[in-house]
Each structure stands twice: as C-alpha cells, then as structure tokens.
Amino acid sequence: MADPKDRLTTVQASVERPARFSRMDMMAAGLSLVWLVAVAIYVLMAPGGAGGPLGVVMTLLMVFLPIALIWITVTTLRSVQDLRAEASRLQASVESMRAAYAEAQAQPSVERKLEEIERATRSAETVLATFTSRRDVTLSQPSADRKAALITPTQAGAADDQPALALGTPAEDLRPPLSVSDFIRALQFPESPEDREGFRALRLALEDRTVARLIRAAQDVLTLLAQEGIYMDDLKPERARPELWRNFAQGERGRGVSGLGGIRDRSSLALTAGRMREDPVFRDAAHHFLRTFDKTFAEFEKNATDSELVDLADTRTARAFMLFGRVAGVFD
Template structure:
C-alpha cells in the first residue's frame, strides 16, 4: 500500500467515525427534545392509542437518522473500494506495458533544483532567500510571496509538500507547497530538504529509486519521542549500499553538504516530534515515505541514528 493510499484510508476512516458521532449527536438531541416535549405537554388523561403514537413519533426519527448514517458510511466504503480498484487497474496496466512505476520518477529530484539556489552556501536563511533566486526559476518566489498567513497543514497537505511537485501540472502539490512555505519552520525544513535531495541527485542518488520497505509506525513514534540507535534499528531498512556509501562519503568529505544535512536532520526530527504528539503513528510512517522522508531515513541510517549506520558524519 502506497503512502498516498494510506493517507486516503486514514481520512476515510476518520470521516466514517465522524458520521457515527454526528448520528449519535442527532439522536441525543432528538431524545432531549422528546423528553422536553413530554415534560411540557399537558396531561389530557387519554392513554390507549396515544402511547403508540408517541412511541412511533419517538422511534421513527431515530430510525431515519441511523438509516442516513448507514447510507453515508456505505457510500464512503464504496468510494474507497472504487479508488483501490482503480489504483489496482492502473498498476496492472503499468506492468502490462512493461513500465516500472518508479522509472519515470528519477527526473523528479531535479525539480527542486529548479526552485533553489546553487547548493554552495550553507542552509539558506528565510530573509535572503528571495534575493538569492532571481537567476533561477521565478516560480519559487511566487510561491513565497503569494502565500497567505501560515495555517496548520493537514496530513495529506504535509505529505504533498514534503514530497515536492512532480512538475508544473502537479497543482495540488504546488498548492500544498505554498501553504508549507508560509510557515517559517516548515519553509526552513523544505528548503533544506530540497538542498539535500538535489545534492544527492548530483551524485546519482535519487530518492525515487530508494526501496524502503514498510516499517512499524510505532517505531517512528518511539524515534520521535527520542529513541535512537538499536532501540529503533528496525527503521534502518535501506539496503542500497551504493546510496549509503555515497551519503557517508559526502558527509565526511563535503563540509557544505554536512552542514546542510545536519540542518535538515534537525528540522525533520523536530517535525516528527511535533506530529507524534497529536497524530496517528501511521501518519509519521507515511511522511517518511515522501522524498524528504526518504532522504531523512538515508542520512539517519548513514549517521548511525538508527543503529546500523557507519557514523559517517563527523564534526
């Protein structure tokens, strides 16, 4: 199951849970109104058939409320199944065409390269960033200047922002990236992630080519809460020795990359710690499947933060 599918499933489950809460609230409100009406209604002494009418008037709205809730939940399940079927058919079609879902993406890492300055300086500061980018693609400046006041991003929005747009037509990812750049903390993280991804791509290490097996979400929560080394060794799942060796060599021999990498690791770690307080652990695992998250896993493994690295970074 892909990261996007996991986010969509979480959102669908949350929506169905909200429907149950709405149904329970509407039922409680109706019962309260019925009790109030019974207390205020005059006692005319006519028992008999009026009791049956009363019970019918009490139960029928409740039945209608829960019929509506059941219908809405069934519709949500049908939509989810349709999306899964559509994704399965697309995957089967890709395999029938002989294409690999990840082969078309190695061109994606250069995308951040068009939106960031030359990777020679240390981690860019928020203030000088607009002045350092006129010679590149002007779209990055528009993403910053046109952004509204910072708002809390949802899990899917944060996923798209950390994964970077696949191109100028990826409008949803561009919208989420605008929202993220309006937050100073997220803006620093994303710029550092773009620098790291671009520098690694320059050495032939592409995030889309890294195979990262599914990991235990609770391990990511443990990591976000401060666990390091062997306690979270199950997160060191990258087996691409070339990528690990290249990252280790860059950390040892390239001072600029080492500074940018430590800056990026620090900000991504803070993001995980903040999200661990109020998000489902599955969200943490999904965020680490983005291009930024893959870079974080690679560098964390290379530096020994996950217990299996070579302690490549030296200061």
C-alpha cells in the same frame, strides 16, 4: 606505456623508409663470390678439363645452384622482415583506433553527467523561485482536511474559536494551520510542473515558518544528492511500524529504532558517506536537515494517526532522513 599514435607514426616511418643494401645482402654477395672463386679454382686445377657436355652441365649446376639457394634464402628472410613490420604497423593502427574509440565513448558520458547536474540544479532553482514568487489564489486555498499538522503553543493555548487579536498581529497568525494532508504532500514535493496539488500544498507549507525550515533543508540535501546521481524515487526502503516512528519522536535512539533505517541500497549509502567525509558543505547541510526533521517530526507525531505516520514515511523527505540517518549513525 607509449602512446599508440606515436607508435603508429614510428612504425610507418620504418616501413616507408627506402630500402638500402642490407647486411644480409652483403653476406649473400660475399658467399656467392667465395663460391664462384672456389668453383673456378676447382675447374682450373681439375685434370681432364670439363669432361664433355655432361661435365659442362654438372659444372654449371655446381656453380649456380648454391648461389640460387643463397639468394632464395635472403629473399625469404627479407619477406619475413617485411611481414613483421606490417604486422607491427597494423597492431599500432588497431591500438590507435581503440584508444580513439574509448576516448570518444568516455567524452559523452562526462558531458552527459555534467548536463544532468546542471539540469538538476537549474530545476531546483526554478522550483524555489516558483515557491517564493508565485501568488496564485488557487495555489493557496486550504484543503478539505483541516486537522493541523503541528500544534504550536499559540494554538494550544487558544480557548475561543474567535480570539481577540491585538493590532499589529502578524498575518501568519491569522492563517489557518497547515493540515496533515498538506504537510505530508509538501514533504513529497511536486511530482512534475503540472502537479498543481503538489505546488498548492508546498505553497501552504512555505507560509508556515516551522515547516518552511524543514522544506528548505530537505530541498538542499535532495539537490546535493541529485548531484551524486541519488534520487529518492529510486530508493525502496523497508517499511517500519508506526510505533517505531513514535518511539523516535519521543526521543529513543540507537538499535531500538534501527528499523527506521530502511534504506539498504549500498551504492547510495557509500556515495553519501563518502561525500559527507570529503565535503564540509554537504556534511553541514545533512546535519542541519537531520536536526530540523527530528524537531519537526516530534511535533507532527503528537497529532498524527498511525496511517498518517506511514504516509509521511513514504515521502521523499522521509527517505532522505532514512538515508542520512543510517550514514550518520542515528540508528546504531
């Protein structure tokens, strides 16, 4: 298809080109000359001359009326050609303006998407930098709920309230275990830069090596999903019964736990599946996240109540697990 701008230039050139003596004018002149010659021959050969004043009038009408009709026809045809050329020029001009408008509308959309991707990446980098560099005492204070989210072998084997620690014991072994409420709050991630409670819980979670692996794996996939315009807050999964989560933690897979794949948004599922097929980095991050969530959740389930399982299922991290689980066929 020709470019509307090129077509507009061509049409304008044809319209603005100086008029020449066209073939139509030549034909009209020729017909007029032939008619004049025929009339002259008729008058000269007709017996009795012109036949008085009335004869002169009739002779003049016979001479000039056909010639006038010929040139009126030529003028009409020339006007029709000019109108057609003007219509073509206007159509080309409209197409050119439509193409320019579509281009102007498409450009901000692309720029807006690039800005959103850049903003999401910058926000993720800022949050990660805050997690690793901030040392506020107020952000590291434990919550009132001290039930441990994960039971480590060291904690399970401790028999005394104040066990004797050898010299050189890592500092992380001296910290109190991460509570269930802080664990769940950390998997939701801070709601805003002013969410001090969310940052406090996340800070505590990153001090636990096991939970920190899950947090970072979740952060990676959430950032990658944001690049596709997929945000966990926009997804509204169907709630699953706590016993399904317990069955999954205890190793059941397939249709028996298909209720956990509560994400039904077709657009998000299709975009995620397409990115996993085409992008090996995205695919590796997704599988690493699924493995880490599976292992950590199996430990969490041992010490969690049904209501705590429901609360965890409503976090951004759990929603990402439901989305990737459906795409990866965990619930098939």
